[in-house]
Amino acid sequence: MLGVALGVLFGVCLLTGLLSHLIQQPPGWFAWPSRPVWLYRWTQGLHVFCGIAAVPVLLAKLWSVYPNLYRWPPVRGVAHAIERAGIVPLLGGTLLLLVTGLMNIGYWYGWSFDFIRTHYWTAWIVTGALVVHLAAKLPVLRRALARRHAAADGASDLERRRFLVATGVAAGVLLLTTAGSAFTPLRRLAVLSPRRQGVGPQGLPVNKDARSAGVAARLDDPGWRLAVGGRVARPATLTLDDLRSRMVGPMGHAARLPIACVEGWSQEARWRGVRLRDLLEEVGARPDAAVRIQSLQRGGYSSALLNPSHARDPDTLLALELNGAPLHPDHGYPVRLIAPNNPGVMQTKWLESVTVL
């Protein structure tokens, strides 16, 4: 039962994690759509919160099989040795994924390796070890599932159920006190979450602030311009006033869109700015072109690639306002990208250029 729950949670984490990876580093055959608006918010929320729920389930599973560690003789034959050796990457890898995952959403980078790549490749190693483990345990799994339908054996069944309920309660309390950072109806209960909905400048959390991104000093530069170029007929260089005048004209548009962070938290907000689609038409871009959005920020996450679906979505904005006021510096002043169904790290802030590819 614990194993099945763990398998389901791990499966959800694996699929949603792979999806997030594909979206952020898309191979040629993959195109992530801009609709439905909420999809990435849900898949990434599931990734993080299934991971959190897996903590008690994994621990319960490990505690219940712990005596096997001291079983004698430790190894009976080659197949058994392989099976037991496979437990090390399975157990160590899963603990590594959950522990570093929990630390990562708490902004505690207590390691020197690159979290994303290590998380990704470790997930493959764990998946392989899990397949081997399942193949070895298939007869046990079958028997266990069959037993559930057979007559319960009194006391030990009661005890097992109580242990499962305790594990379930632990997972439930953990979710209730964290999931509100993404799931708005629970937002008041998210007291143990590293993020709170509504907490941050303009009532919205910030992933990276302007100072940490190293752009704070450049935001008030009167010489700031947005360069719109690349494979276009009429490249343009726009001042903030140019953008503002477009926002109040026919290119202006407002939309309610979520920021959906890879770290699991998400929150909807009202954004207002210039429709990217209209701006691309103004400069004479091809309708099926992809677009690179570049930030003033340097280093990681300083640019994002928008596929044609996102670039042409009517709600994709070069946003100048958030919740009715000009963008706070930490939210990307003077102008940022906001697109539907787009991971938070690709909602580039502090724009410098838009390049049509």
Next chain:
Amino acid sequence: MTDLRAAPDEPEPPAGWRWWTGLSVGGAIGLFGLAGLLRNATKTMPLVWLRWLVGLVLVHDFVLVPLVHLTGRRLRDRAPESWRWPLQLGLVASGVLVLASVPVLVGVGRRTQPGNASVLPGNYPLALAGVLTVVWLGVLTLGISGSTRRRRRSPSPGPSRGLRANGARGPEAGPPGRRAASGCRSPGS
């Protein structure tokens, strides 16, 4: 009796075509992962990674789990029968909550971005204390209602340990230390 051991007493060593197929497929996936990890060695730092992996296994197997099993055993030996289940529930939930909250309790994340007040905005020790209070109020309610029910059902004297007096260790007594509670708290707390 081995209710919570996932495997039956003497599981046969894996065999048959399903095992060998699983081993080949799983082995290939695992090696793909390992190759990726090694190919990106400048980013993934396999030696640091290995230290983390082995370190976590050791901490889990030789610190955390023995503590849990010891707590479970003491709970079984000392707690009145009607209180065992609520206490187990409370200890499991508390242990998990404390463990999962370590990153927000330690609060290193605030130093990662000193200018970003939306990172770790809460008073987490206070919040955790509040959540644990609610959990233990639930434990108290369950425990009191359980012992009241038991007393009503068996009006003879000495009811709360009555099941033990039957000779056996009571219907819920399985192997010692098996179910148990988590983490760093003693059972009486």
